[in-house]
Amino acid sequence: MKQFATSPLFERVERARRRKPKIKDTHITLAHGSGGKAMHELIEGLFLEYLRNPLLEKLEDQAVFEIASNHARPRLAFTTDSYVVDPIFFPGGDIGSLAVHGTVNDLAMSGARPLYLSAGFIIEEGFPIADLKRILSSMREAALEAGVEVVTGDTKVVQRGSADKLFINTAGIGVIEHAGHISASRAEAGDKVILSGAIGDHGTTIMIARGELELETEIESDTAPLNSLVREMLDEADSIAGVRAIHCLRDPTRGGVATTLNEIALASEVCIQIYEDSIPVRREVRGACEILGLDPLYVANEGKLIAIVADEIAQPMVMRMKENVNGRDTCIIGEVKIEPPGIVAMQTGFGGARIVDMLVGEQLPRIC
């Protein structure tokens, strides 16, 4: 016992338990936007300190609340994301489709049916109208596919040099029509960890599209709306053990699968055990990541989800998800254990084990 109490692992667990993030920096760095540790410190140590309320402090990717009404209290989900991706056009999508998919997916991760989006554009003076048309056309298609409407918007123009081309903010409202409770804090020992497909496509695509490396590949961003997949998952759970058997849903965007699993392990105070060999990574993505010096576990995805579900529904859920166009390569990548809490551990291909930490530092600025 004493040996364990002085081990690095014990230290790590204790740190996670005691953690009260504080901002020690005096200036914002790119790492504060990475999706990793520095961003969590900024959000929990600063934004949450100032704006704290019961909904915000859940730190989910969307707020869920009821609207008081005469006879019913519909449950809504509300979320926002700003998109600053560079370049704005990339294989598989552009900033417009990304802005629709990202917000649709954040709503879907609460099990909500996405309904309405807002869109706020910050445009640099001199931006070509032809590019704006292409982006709006792509937003229209993405909204149609996801079954949502952009119902309110805003446009600001700033002087040349005061913004880089175009930033888009979308906020979204969805309605929750099931009785489930999906939250990063609901993972339980015995649960299975499901991943809806191969990882790393989006981040790798953006990195290559920047042209910093002369790589020729067929890799495309996986940007896609996940609401139809989630709707089918809710149906499936409902037909077996009830919707509440889906415990957590998250889309592993900035910071990748590693960061998302760490968020869940911390929020649920459980250990998440994953198996390296079971995590699908396309051959081209693996190759590009090796050249770029990236670990696909930390690379952003824009059309994938992680589901943590009760063991009894895991197998049929995987089968059902594989039928959806955005879930064809779904697989179980791990399970939830009691100890050590707050930790993501990975069994490597060589039979070893290592702790998978949250993303530290800035891996890829402006990836979404």
Place this chain on the structure above:
Amino acid sequence: MKQFATSPLFERVERARRRKPKIKDTHITLAHGSGGKAMHELIEGLFLEYLRNPLLEKLEDQAVFEIASNHARPRLAFTTDSYVVDPIFFPGGDIGSLAVHGTVNDLAMSGARPLYLSAGFIIEEGFPIADLKRILSSMREAALEAGVEVVTGDTKVVQRGSADKLFINTAGIGVIEHAGHISASRAEAGDKVILSGAIGDHGTTIMIARGELELETEIESDTAPLNSLVREMLDEADSIAGVRAIHCLRDPTRGGVATTLNEIALASEVCIQIYEDSIPVRREVRGACEILGLDPLYVANEGKLIAIVADEIAQPMVMRMKENVNGRDTCIIGEVKIEPPGIVAMQTGFGGARIVDMLVGEQLPRIC
């Protein structure tokens, strides 16, 4: 008659009637963010063309819709605005309070009770954490005063030079608890035009704060939440003739009172007649505007509203509004006539008359 048919006024009216704005520019200019004509062309000729749906094409400052629920259909308002004001700190407020007030006010202008805000931050690398704390503190105070909560958020960091310090997007959700129908398209002949106080304070303050002119004045931004004022206005209307006697509510921000009145005149197909002498402008603001070459009618306000109401409730409404801290200088500034439709006409102090057009060109970039 023939003479009228060839007069400039007739031309203007016909243009307004036929208007199908088209984007002829090939690149975005600062005027596209001005709140004036170029922005309307961009929104109606481009954004609306691509993203058209029945809610968006109303072109109100917020979307109003019902959420289907088991027994009730609560009516919600949803709005968004990005804030790019420069400088980020100014007399009377900062980008944080502005971002809360602006979205609260856009919700209030539908008669909604604002409930929840989202906040999306785009931060330039190197931004001082101390400034961020000051802005978050100001958002907290503004949210408390307005009775809203920031329940979901997002943070992006971009490289130095890719954004100017800090941009904030807020989106907001409110619930409409009255049976009224407030819309820019509901102005009717005989209605009175009410203004909640002196104009031009915000825009003039920002212009002076930029330090381009060495002016020393006591002028402060009027940035303030207007939801308590609107709540009292709804009460007042309800106690006399019903809530539906409030026809239009708008906050004259970018483009000023002139642009907002033009929007209403066009949407309602009426003529709005205003009286120059009745429009309150602080002495310092009038003086600064003269030096800056600005017409206060086109200068942005962030704590004022224009109400167009049935004649029978106009006088008691003004009395009631004067009791509210944000309506002390409320007055009637004009009335609605049948002809010529789509026109704002002003009786000048000298007894003359002139057409007050929408803002043309870019008066003040990054005013909000």
